[in-house]
Every structure is written in C-alpha cells, then in structure tokens.
Amino acid sequence: MNKAILSVLGHDRPGIVAAVTGILFDLNCNIENVSQTILQTEFSGSFIVTMPRDLSLDDLHERFIENLTPMELHVHIEPLLKKEAAPTSGSPSLSSLPPKVRIARGLWLVSVKSLPAMV
Numbered sequence: 001m002n003k004a005i006l007s008v009l010g011h012d013r014p015g016i017v018a019a020v021t022g023i024l025f026d027l028n029c030n031i032e033n034v035s036q037t038i039l040q041t042e043f044s045g046s047f048i049v050t051m052p053r054d055l056s057l058d059d060l061h062e063r064f065i066e067n068l069t070p071m072e073l074h075v076h077i078e079p080l081l082k083k084e085a086a087p088t089s090g091s092p093s094l095s096s097l098p099p100k101v102r103i104a105r106g107l108w109l110v111s112v113k114s115l116p117a118m119v
Contacts (some may be wrong), residue, residue: 002051002079003032003080004060010073019071020045023063028052043073048080 008020017036024031031051036045051060057077064075 002055002057004051004057005078005080006047006049006060007076007078008043008045008047008064008068008073009075010043010068010071012038012041013021013071016043016071016073017045019067020047020064023067024049025062026067027055027060029060060069063070 004092006020008016009017021031024047029051031047031049033062034045037044051057057079061075061077064077068075
C-alpha cells in the first residue's frame with residue numbers, strides 16, 4: 001500500500017468531511033490520521049491515507065478535483081515517503097554525550113547534574 005498526505009482548504013460549509021471521506025471510501029483508501037480545524041470561516045483538513053497499490057496519486061487527485069472543485073475547495077496531495085533523519089553537521093554523536101543524556105521523541109532530555117558548571 002502507498003501512503004499520501006491530502007490537504008483540503010476552503011470556505012467552511014456542511015458536507016466537506018463527508019465529501020472527502022466518501023471519495024476515499026469509494027477508492028478503497030484508509031484514513032490513518034486526520035487533523036481538521038476552522039480558521040475563522042475557512043476549513044483546513046489534513047488526511048494521511050493509505051491507498052491501494054493500483055491507485056495512482058494522479059487518479060486520486062483527479063477524483064478530488066472532480067468532486068471538490070464544485071464546492072470551491074482546494075486540494076493538494078503529496079506522497080508520504082519514509083524519511084530517515086539525517087544527522088545535521090555539528091550535531092554531537094551519541095557516544096560523545098554525557099551518560100545522563102537521553103533522546104525521547106526527537107527531544108534532548110538532559111539531566112542537569114550531567115552538565116558541566118556554567119561560569
């Protein structure tokens with residue numbers, strides 16, 4: 001299965017989520033994650049979807065354009081690629097860190113006792 005991220009923007013009105021989820025259901029896509037909000041009078045929704053192997057991004061995009069353009073909604077679809085974090089230059093290697101330093105969900109958690117005194 002292929003994954004994609006789908007963004008939908010436009011003036012808020014009843015039926016937007018029904019239209020988006022209906023298209024995804026008809027194309028045998030699965031919604032893995034969704035975030036939506038209303039920004040004053042504008043709808044903004046982001047959907048992470050799993051698509052069947054035989055469904056291309058172009059076909060998915062075309063179906064959304066057909067159905068959402070009459071509702072004056074804008075759609076943007078991109079493949080969701082697995083990305084491995086590349087070390088940034090100047091970042092310390094794990095072996096050079098003090099023993100009390102741990103990494104959790106991309107955040108550096110440092111025990112104050114393990115840091116040298118600041119002068």
